[in-house]
Amino acid sequence: MPSTGAAPQWVNPLRDERDKRLPRIAGPCSLVIFGVTGDLARKKLMPAVYDLANRGLLPPGFALVGFARRDWADEDFGQVVHDAVKQHSRTPFREEVWERLAEGIRFVQGSFDDAAAFAELSSTLESLDQERGTGGNHAFYLAIPPAAFPTVCEQLSRSGLAKQTEEQWRRVVIEKPFGHDLDSAKELNAVVNTVFPEDSVFRIDHYLGKETVQNILALRFANQLFDPIWNAHYVDHVQITMAEDIGLGGRAGYYDGIGAARDVIQNHLLQLLAFTAMEEPVSFEPSELQAEKIKVLSATRLAEPLDETTARGQYAAGWQGGQQVVGLLDEEGFSKDSVTETYAAITLEVDTRRWAGVPFYLRTGKRLGRRVTEIAVVFKRAPHLPFDATMTEELGQNALVIRVQPDEGVTMRFGSKVPGSSMEVRDVNMDFSYGQAFTESSPEAYERLILDMLLGEPSLFPVNAEVELSWKILDPVLERWAAEGTPEPYESGTWGPQSAQDMLRRTGREWRRP
Numbered sequence: 351m352p353s354t355g356a357a358p359q360w361v362n363p364l365r366d367e368r369d370k371r372l373p374r375i376a377g378p379c380s381l382v383i384f385g386v387t388g389d390l391a392r393k394k395l396m397p398a399v400y401d402l403a404n405r406g407l408l409p410p411g412f413a414l415v416g417f418a419r420r421d422w423a424d425e426d427f428g429q430v431v432h433d434a435v436k437q438h439s440r441t442p443f444r445e446e447v448w449e450r451l452a453e454g455i456r457f458v459q460g461s462f463d464d465a466a467a468f469a470e471l472s473s474t475l476e477s478l479d480q481e482r483g484t485g486g487n488h489a490f491y492l493a494i495p496p497a498a499f500p501t502v503c504e505q506l507s508r509s510g511l512a513k514q515t516e517e518q519w520r521r522v523v524i525e526k527p528f529g530h531d532l533d534s535a536k537e538l539n540a541v542v543n544t545v546f547p548e549d550s551v552f553r554i555d556h557y558l559g560k561e562t563v564q565n566i567l568a569l570r571f572a573n574q575l576f577d578p579i580w581n582a583h584y585v586d587h588v589q590i591t592m593a594e595d596i597g598l599g600g601r602a603g604y605y606d607g608i609g610a611a612r613d614v615i616q617n618h619l620l621q622l623l624a625f626t627a628m629e630e631p632v633s634f635e636p637s638e639l640q641a642e643k644i645k646v647l648s649a650t651r652l653a654e655p656l657d658e659t660t661a662r663g664q665y666a667a668g669w670q671g672g673q674q675v676v677g678l679l680d681e682e683g684f685s686k687d688s689v690t691e692t693y694a695a696i697t698l699e700v701d702t703r704r705w706a707g708v709p710f711y712l713r714t715g716k717r718l719g720r721r722v723t724e725i726a727v728v729f730k731r732a733p734h735l736p737f738d739a740t741m742t743e744e745l746g747q748n749a750l751v752i753r754v755q756p757d758e759g760v761t762m763r764f765g766s767k768v769p770g771s772s773m774e775v776r777d778v779n780m781d782f783s784y785g786q787a788f789t790e791s792s793p794e795a796y797e798r799l800i801l802d803m804l805l806g807e808p809s810l811f812p813v814n815a816e817v818e819l820s821w822k823i824l825d826p827v828l829e830r831w832a833a834e835g836t837p838e839p840y841e842s843g844t845w846g847p848q849s850a851q852d853m854l855r856r857t858g859r860e861w862r863r864p
């Protein structure tokens with residue numbers, strides 16, 4: 351073969367950019383966390399950063415900068431990160447990984463409205479660019495109350511820290527609540543978007559970082575088995591449950607006045623609904639995925655009348671895990687006349703050809719029977735049963751249950767013959783369990799999301815439009831509840847208020863007992 355002159359380039363097949371199975375490593379950058387003294391930073395963010403480093407997914411040129419009012423030196427902050435990592439990280443602690451990470455840890459002292467502190471932050475980041483080669487790429491993680499977002503964004507803008515160029519990116523990460531209704535969400539989005547363009551804003555909904563939530567897409571769009579029956583012809587209704595056994599002790603500052611619907615239905619549960627009900631995206635390009643979620647959320651609305659299709663409650667004293675627990679009104683920090691709901695259930699309709707007439711029931715609550723999150727697609731009964739009625743007395747409706755947590759997997763429920771000489775049909779379960787099928791353990795949601803953000807990969811972050819549509823869906827019931835006053839009490843350790851049971855019974859259905 352004649353030589354072309356140039357040495358042939360050897361292409362390493364392991365480095366094929368198109369192979370999405372390969373781990374992607376973030377490029378040089380620094381991550382600045384505002385709110386480093388809070389629970390989120392200590393329990394989730396710092397451990398996730400360490401876990402990423404431990405998995406080799408952070409570049410050598412990486413820096414972690416804390417910003418807070420405390421009078422700390424870099425070493426003090428380093429110690430805080432060290433303790434948080436030791437206590438909460440998912441992967442084993444390795445001294446050499448920690449030492450490499452610790453070299454890039456810095457602290458800047460200041461309050462959010464202190465221009466001098468932001469100038470100091472700016473020079474710290476510049477020095478890191480020089481010393482560690484972080485390349486002028488900076489992510490600002492606002493793990494702070496939303497009321498402080500405008501001030502911090504303004505300071506980042508004034509100090510020039512929000513300014514990006516072709517070569518240097520700047521990104522902002524915000525945590526919910528993204529407002530408390532549609533109007534306030536619009537205001538908040540406007541403030542953030544005056545400083546950061548929409549493609550530099552990463553809104554965290556940590557449910558989207560969960561393996562089992564991403565598996566909804568695999569289950570639906572990688573298989574032939576489910577799609578033909580994933581519609582109003584076969585599905586009777588869908589139940590999306592996020593039940594927690596914990597109470598709200600210690601969280602009054604955040605939760606009182608917010609309540610269950612704003613805390614998790616507006617974000618996590620509506621995102622689960624979007625993944626379950628959306629059409630197949632043209633591809634898994636972020637814009638295509640977002641387009642489908644936006645379409646389905648635009649078609650979603652509360653079923654009416656609201657007094658029959660929604661329910662809310664507040665936990666009273668009771669027993670949980672063998673221990674006596676107090677009611678919300680006796681939890682530290684809650685006012686004795688708090689009308690905050692700790693349980694919320696709503697009925698949604700999705701006005702599309704696929705889902706017309708299929709109710710989506712969403713419920714969530716604190717201090718319920720046990721911690722479980724699942725999506726149950728419940729199918730219609732067979733149109734004809736060629737059995738005597740007694741033979742199928744114990745046959746329920748077929749169901750496909752996506753078990754989001756804690757026992758991650760999928761269950762299919764169907765009828766089977768009971769062994770014996772007579773014909774009797776009873777419900778059985780067929781289970782797929784992550785723990786048994788795979789040897790790899792799932793990364794924490796925050797690992798996945800922080801890495802994606804550093805890579806500039808926006809698929810798992812809800813955009814502005816999704817946030818606003820979610821408020822638009824929820825606002826009517828929030829207004830109604832605000833006018834109603836006190837929610838119905840339910841005993842801790844049970845499955846919620848009577849009104850929630852009635853809500854389904856009225857339609858001839860029952861909530862699942864997970």
Ligand code: BG6
Nearest residue numbers: 556557594596613614618723755
């Ligand atoms: C958070 C809510 O978003 O999710 C909390 O603010 C809730 O109230 C938490 O407890 C539950 O998260 P997970 O991942 O444990 O289901």
